[in-house]
Amino acid sequence: MxxxxxxxxxxxxxxxxxxxxxxxxxxxxxxxxxxxxxxxxxxxxxxxxxxxxxxxxxxxxxxxxxxxxxxxxxxxxxxxxxxxxxxxxxxxxxxxxxxxxxxxxxxxxxxxxxxxxxxxxxxxxxxxxxxxxxxxxxxxxxxxxxxxxxxxxxxxxxxxxxxxxxxxxxxxxxxxxxxxxxxxxxxxxxxxxxxTSLPSINTMPPAVKASPSYQLYSSVSLFGGTTSLSNPTPFGTTSYSLAKSTGSILTFSSQMNTSYGSKASKSYGNQYVGPFYIHPQLLKTNSILNIPQIGFSWTVAGRGQYGGILTQVQFSGSPIAQFEYDPNSGLLISCNFPTGGGMYFIAVLSR
Incomplete structure (x- = not known):
């Protein structure tokens, strides 16, 4: 059930x-x-x-x-x-x-x-x-x-x-x-x-040129504001590559491979963020995004588990997701966030 x-x-x-x-x-x-x-x-x-x-x-x-x-x-x-x-x-x-x-x-x-x-x-x-x-x-x-x-x-x-x-x-x-x-x-x-105010950023971050791959894990642990979740179970991999650039909008192709099968999809990015990156300039401030009217914030939380810059998304005063990025390129190193039913999705950079 x-x-x-x-x-x-x-x-x-x-x-x-x-x-x-x-x-x-x-x-x-x-x-x-x-x-x-x-x-x-x-x-x-x-x-x-x-x-x-x-x-x-x-x-x-x-x-x-x-x-x-x-x-x-x-x-x-x-x-x-x-x-x-x-x-x-x-x-x-x-x-x-x-x-x-x-x-x-x-x-x-x-x-x-x-x-x-x-x-x-x-x-x-x-x-x-x-x-x-x-x-x-x-x-x-x-x-x-x-x-x-x-x-x-x-x-x-x-x-x-x-x-x-x-x-x-x-x-x-x-x-x-x-x-x-x-x-x-x-x-x-x-x-x-x-x-809200957005910083003036007119260049793409270095990470958009990468074609990263990630090891995927799942965990049933509830989020506790830490950088890791207990007993994660590996279930597949995913990889990204730049497919098209149209002005300030980038289109990326991705391939997810799991024991349940493979799935190809596309996603968008821009000069601020994308599916596997953030502009490093955003990591130099304490607050990446703040919408106080609804208690939503995305903040820099210090050093992460893998030596990058840890960021944390909060809603109504509680942490809900974490993303760790390379401070120089903006490349996503790891992330964890809930997917429902008490399950958490974890991705860790493998190459």
Whole structure:
């Protein structure tokens, strides 16, 4: 029973952290949204949007629910797309889960109202492809909605966005139904919009040229603010390499190999952080990021277990994740953070 609850927990977490993939042809939310020709004028680096979410997933025999926060800090605007650091903190059955990454923020923090209206109008005139559905209209109180649905004979994904006249997303409702009879539902609601200061960094850190590999471990120990977790169990490796550079946004390819199989994926980085690095300039200050309105901080905590600079993420006064970096290149040396169900993910640089 506990194993099944952990699997349900991970399903909700993955859906929340990526805002899902569509049920058709492996398309992502960004693929389904209208093509952007501009970014709203209020979207600027340093803007912080905080959302609270609740999610549930289950089938005919069991179910799981959880809640948490999504924190987005806008860092870059590149090729008519805003990018930012996204922090996801999810709690289910008393266990936390954490992830962070650079991600595109269209459909997450903002939509362009005119682009949505034009897209729906064109789609209605041309006729929707089989399995696709789009709608837009007013939602009251000077708000608007956008419904986006994709389905096939096995599954269905539905997004329902509510946004204001400027395009700031106020609510998102996500529903996934699967061929095996299971489903996942997620409610996301805006808590607040804040401002933080970002240092002026115009160069990429030396670590982006690396192609590092990491040994992966898991542990059931609860986080205690230390640099190591007891009795970690090795379960695989992962490696990264630079695939593409587009202005200030980098795309990395990664390959994870475990006893359960192999998985290739891509991730983004910028001049501040990436999947395996941080700019060394950020390690020279005590506070990397601070959002006091919600009790979130990312701070430098001294020397780490492997001789690098240890950084620590805290939320509501408690440490939730740790990352150790090389002070000269910014290369990630090790990290540990919760993945739910009392499990912790640990990665240690192997080459």
């Amino acid at each position: 506990k194993t099944k609850l952990i699997l349900i927990f991970l399903l909700i977490s993955l859906l929340l952290m990526s805002f899902s993939a569509s049920a058709q042809q492996g398309l992502t939310l960004q693929d389904l949204l209208p093509e952007s020709n501009k970014v709203p004028s209020w979207i600027k680096p340093g803007l912080v949007a905080v959302y609270k979410f609740q999610g549930g997933s289950g089938d005919q025999t069991s179910a799981g629910t959880g809640q948490g926060y999504q924190i987005y800090v806008i860092t870059n605007i590149e090729n008519n797309m805003a990018y930012g650091i996204g922090f996801d903190i999810f709690i289910a059955a008393g266990y936390p889960s954490y992830s962070s990454s650079i991600k595109p923020l269209k459909g997450v923090v903002y939509l362009d109202p005119k682009e949505v209206q034009d897209e729906v109008r064109k789609a209605q005139a041309a006729g929707f492809p089989q399995g696709m559905r789009q709608e837009t209209g007013t939602a009251g109180n000077n708000l608007y909605y956008y419904l986006l649905e994709s389905s096939d004979y096995q599954s269905m994904t539905r997004y329902f966005f509510v946004y204001d006249k400027n395009g700031l997303i106020q609510q998102v409702r996500i529903l996934e139904k699967y061929g095996d009879g299971s489903s996942t539902a997620i409610n996301v609601d805006l808590l607040g919009v804040y401002q």
